[in-house]
Amino acid sequence: DAGVIQSPRHEVTEMGQEVTLRCKPISGHDYLFWYRQTMMRGLELLIYFNNNVPIDDSGMPEDRFSAKMPNASFSTLKIQPSEPRDSAVYFCASSRGPEQYFGPGTRLTVT
Amino acid sequence: KQEVTQIPAALSVPEGENLVLNCSFTDSAIYNLQWFRQDPGKGLTSLLLIQSSQREQTSGRLNASLDKSSGRSTLYIAASQPGDSATYLCAVPETSGSRLTFGEGTQLTVNP
Numbered sequence: 070d071a072g073v074i075q076s077p078r079h080e081v082t083e084m085g086q087e088v089t090l091r092c093k094p095i096s097g098h099d100y101l102f103w104y105r106q107t108m109m110r111g112l113e114l115l116i117y118f119n120n121n122v123p124i125d126d127s128g129m130p131e132d133r134f135s136a137k138m139p140n141a142s143f144s145t146l147k148i149q150p151s152e153p154r155d156s157a158v159y160f161c162a163s164s165r166g167p168e169q170y171f172g173p174g175t176r177l178t179v180t
Numbered sequence: 181k182q183e184v185t186q187i188p189a190a191l192s193v194p195e196g197e198n199l200v201l202n203c204s205f206t207d208s209a210i211y212n213l214q215w216f217r218q219d220p221g222k223g224l225t226s227l228l229l230i231q232s233s234q235r236e237q238t239s240g241r242l243n244a245s246l247d248k249s250s251g252r253s254t255l256y257i258a259a260s261q262p263g264d265s266a267t268y269l270c271a272v273p274e275t276s277g278s279r280l281t282f283g284e285g286t287q288l289t290v291n292p
Contacts, residue, residue: 102279112269112282125279160223167212167231167273169280171224
């Protein structure tokens with residue numbers, strides 16, 4: 070299995086632009102998680118899905134952030150408009166049981 | 181709200197030394213505890229998962245223990261190697277299969 074796949078691996082954009090991060094979970098996994106990692110706040114959960122349905126989005130910072138999971142093999146995290154404070158590494162993870170498997174992350178820089 | 185703390189924040193040891201990383205959590209009603217490794221600029225790699233009914237879990241040179249009543253877990257690394265250098269994080273879920281709460285991590289450096 071290829072593991073969790075994320076794209077792009079790096080993204081540099083200007084403030085105000087729309088950013089879309091993509092994730093392909095491990096086949097057969099029914100949970101998908103989006104995390105953000107910064108030096109200041111460490112790893113924090115943004116949102117997670119079960120069977121493509123959002124279960125808990127309480128970690129989403131504000132309305133500028135949105136996430137979708139149109140099918141079992143694809144999810145997106147969108148930021149519109151982006152701000153410099155959104156600069157972080159965004160991780161996608163998936164699971165079928167208690168153990169979560171993480172993707173390599175997308176390093177986002179907003180200038 | 182669950183809080184997870186890891187001590188020490190950083191650790192530097194000579195190659196070959198046995199070492200212990202500590203993780204504590206405030207709410208002992210956990211389903212499991214997971215240890216991860218993160219290399220610089222990379223994602224997280226799951227090392228060990230201990231179910232709440234277990235006391236220990238072993239994988240190669242790694243041994244993780246769990247004491248729910250005291251809210252503690254330890255990760256023991258035997259005969260450390262330079263390749264073990266990384267940040268080690270522990271995490272607990274709020275409910276089985278749901279959001280993980282992470283500790284701040286212990287940055288380990290094993291010197292040749």
